[in-house]
Amino acid sequence: RQRFFPEEPSFEALYRAPKSNLAGRDAILRDMDEDQVQKSVVFGFPWENEEYFHRHNDYIIESVQKHPDRLIGFGCFSLRTPQGRREAERCLKAGLSGVGELAFYHSHFADKDIEGLKDIMGVCAQFDVPIMLHTNEPVGHHYPGKTVMPLSQLYRLLKEYPSNKIVLAHWGGGLFFYGLMKKEVKEVLKNVWFDTAASPYLYRPDVYRIAGEIVGTERILLGSDYPLLKPGRYLEEMASTNLPDRTIQKISGENAVDLLGLA
DSSP: OGGGTTTOHHHHHHHSSTTSOOOOHHHHHHHHHHHTOOOEEEOOOOOSSHHHHHHHHHHHHHHHHHOTTTEEEEEOOOTTOTTHHHHHHHHHHTTOOEEEEEOOSSSOOOHHHHHHTHHHHHHHHHHTOOEEEOOOOSSSOOOTTOOOOOHHHHHHHHHHOTTSOEEESGGGGGGGGGGGSSSSHHHHGGGEEEEOTTHHHHSOTHHHHHHHHHHOGGGEEOOOOTTSSOHHHHHHHHHHTTOOHHHHHIIIIIHHHHHHTOO
């Protein structure tokens, strides 16, 4: 992995530590079997270098083609690459089911980035697929990949693209809490889903119940941040909260089936 560090500071920030795991399709299929996971959404890294994200997306395309009954792929690349629209179209035409996780791991989220998403959002709307964005909470402890992300900026992005299906990773940095507001926010969040990635490291288990009460359990998706954590960790945590079985079924699969239009 060290060979990529000089050109890719975001990749270095997340993976310089030897304990930061990397995994390929054989590993995820093995762990899916262990945790009794039927299907997983998989994607690469938001590389800056066009060659790197092109190769990584090719690997995702190949993996989905080899295991169409197990893997669902998203196309991934840097949010700031001028090739974003073209790469999104290439990936979706090759059979991938969405775009993401697009992220800033080494820089701030700015107004120009909201405008810069216009072409990519257009492609996702054209293909009627979701786009997944990395988010993080603006308060609390620091960890690799956490950057300055004002929720006001994230909210502005959602208002700018109201017709797009948008998945916010890591509980949207806590944005869902504002679904309690009486005016406007509920309408802005109508096409937004929140995934649970890294939740055991960030929130108390109560977050599943509270988020469901605020935005609806149908808007929560089981995200694992694999290979940081395995899906079984989340299933165990949900079970420990006494959530209804029906709610767990929705979060751990049925909501994704509806979002992705799966049979």
